[in-house]
Amino acid sequence: MMKLQAVSNRKLYLQIADQIRDQITAGAAAPGKQLPSERDLAASLGVSRPTLREALIALEVAGLVEVRVGVGAFVRGPQSPGDGLPEQSHSPVEIMAVRRMLEPEAAALAAQSIAPEGLARLAEVLGHMQADADQDRWSSEWDRTLHLAIAEGAGNSMLREILDILWNSRSEEVDKRFHDHLATISEVRQQIMEDHRAIVAAIVQRDGEAARAAMAAHLDYVSAAMLNTWE
Known part of the structure; x- marks a missing residue:
């Protein structure tokens, strides 16, 4: 046998x-x-x-x-052998890889399709993020809101649903802790804020190529920070 x-x-x-x-x-x-x-x-x-x-x-x-x-x-300790690992969490690196495939195109579509009320929403959210940055704070919820507002502005409901799933995965324990650590680094917060301003500016100008490039550069930066800005 x-x-x-x-x-x-x-x-x-x-x-x-x-x-x-x-x-x-x-x-x-x-x-x-x-x-x-x-x-x-x-x-x-x-x-x-x-x-x-x-x-x-x-x-x-x-x-x-x-x-x-x-x-x-x-x-940390003392610990018990029964301490459980977060079995249901997705890989943060894999989540970021899929975001890098999809979100630049969502930004380019939003630059072409977003409605005036969508632009107003982006400006509002960016204002909240800037207010936090001025106080040396970071809100992952505003980050999520901005990215999903861009996805909504792209005018493709399936793309919006997929990105919503990805951002729901961002709230899982491992991914959330990963980004919480990044948010403690001032230079990372500052660069992400600059990236968001560039993305929104390109969408406001209805420049799809610039919006795609700005989103790609942003996600490339965050991906690199996840892997390099640590030790």
């Missing part, structure tokens, strides 16, 4: 998080101890740094580690 093993369809970053959790609960890393660097952990596990970073965020959501931006990840 053939002896076969079931193929696991668990997300890779959760499988990696399992391995690190097992080491922590076995006592390989004591409470308060800093874990090895992302680069070293990724090399030891044979995975990319983005996947390793997602695993660390999953461990943080589970209460097993504390991630300190610019410093590293530290073991």
Whole structure:
């Protein structure tokens, strides 16, 4: 009789998080101890740094580690082997990859199709975001509202529904924690605000090519920040 093993369809970053959790609960890393660097952990596990970073965020959501931006990840404790990982969260890196495929085209369509009331809504939301920026604050809800207002302005209900699903995924535990860490970095907040102003300006000018380019540049920046602005 053939002896076969079931193929696991668990997300890779959760499988990696399992391995690190097992080491922590076995006592390989004591409470308060800093874990090895992302680069070293990724090399030891044979995975990319983005996947390793997602695993660390999953461990943080589970209460097993504390991630300190610019410093590293530290073991929290004492912990129980039963501490659960966020099994239902999508991969933040995969969510961003799909957004980069779709949102530049949504911005280009919005520049062509958005109604006057849609432009007024974009101006209103941008004003709220600027008021927060002036107070050195960041609201993920206004961020979501702006992007979905652009999707609404594109005039394609299916595209709007798909982007709504993506942004709902942004509110899941791992993705939310990922972006919460980014929002603690002042230079990232400032650049994102500048990007949003450029996107809205292109849409107001009815310049589809400029809107597409501005949205693509924005998402490229955030994607790079997710992967680079950390240690």
